[in-house]
Amino acid sequence: MRKKDREKFSPVRVRLKTGQPCKIRFLQPSDGTKLAEFYQSVPEEDLRFYHPYPLTRDQAFQNAREALSPDRVVLVLETDCGQLAGYAWYRWRKWAKKSTFGMCIRREFQGKGAGKTLMSRLLEVARKVGPRVMSLTVQVANHPAVNLYRQMGFVILRQQRQEHRGYPHFAPEPEYYMEKRVR
Numbered sequence: 001m002r003k004k005d006r007e008k009f010s011p012v013r014v015r016l017k018t019g020q021p022c023k024i025r026f027l028q029p030s031d032g033t034k035l036a037e038f039y040q041s042v043p044e045e046d047l048r049f050y051h052p053y054p055l056t057r058d059q060a061f062q063n064a065r066e067a068l069s070p071d072r073v074v075l076v077l078e079t080d081c082g083q084l085a086g087y088a089w090y091r092w093r094k095w096a097k098k099s100t101f102g103m104c105i106r107r108e109f110q111g112k113g114a115g116k117t118l119m120s121r122l123l124e125v126a127r128k129v130g131p132r133v134m135s136l137t138v139q140v141a142n143h144p145a146v147n148l149y150r151q152m153g154f155v156i157l158r159q160q161r162q163e164h165r166g167y168p169h170f171a172p173e174p175e176y177y178m179e180k181r182v183r
């Protein structure tokens, strides 16, 4: 995301359903350690649903370094203690008409409104930055995510097979391909 676009969106203060205050801000190149700790906290049950890339320490530092690239937007939800409670992103290839979306909320913060809050903010950014259409894939079995994406206006366009490339211990399973027009 270009600097001039980034400057249009200040960090926002939000409250989870529990009343816990948090901040939503852009991921920064200096967030490598925090992101690595977050990746390490993702349990196997969530890894099944979220592994766009290996959730390794090296990948965390690479993602943090690339956070401000012009072809992506990455938001983090951060507690007042500085812990990452979740993150959401979309990215696209130069000239592409569609972006790809992903998100993961830390296990102990799930079901508390974190995902909805973070995604709402990300969609506010997407109304101004990036392609007009956002796409995602989600396993049919991932009911919380499917419900959230429907609520946010994503539409199922087809069902396909998730092969879990790089994670052969997960059995292939059906997934939805969904899209939303963001502006």
Ligand SMILES: CC(C)(COP(=O)(O)OP(=O)(O)OC[C@H]1O[C@@H](n2cnc3c(N)ncnc32)[C@H](O)[C@@H]1OP(=O)(O)O)[C@@H](O)C(=O)NCCC(=O)NCCS
Pocket (backbone or CB within 6 Å): 046, 049, 050, 103, 104, 105, 106, 109, 110, 111, 112, 113, 114, 115, 116, 117, 137, 138, 139, 142, 143, 144, 145, 147, 148, 151
């Ligand atoms: C899926 C995920 C992003 C949802 O975030 P969350 O913070 O747990 O969800 P929220 O508390 O904001 O709830 C938002 C909506 O999701 C749905 N939802 C959340 N938890 C649910 C559950 N246990 N069962 C059914 N629907 C649920 C509801 O529609 C809810 O809206 P409501 O509060 O109006 O009922 C989060 O659980 C997560 O990161 N899971 C592991 C990784 C993952 O699956 N990532 C997505 C890969 S496609």
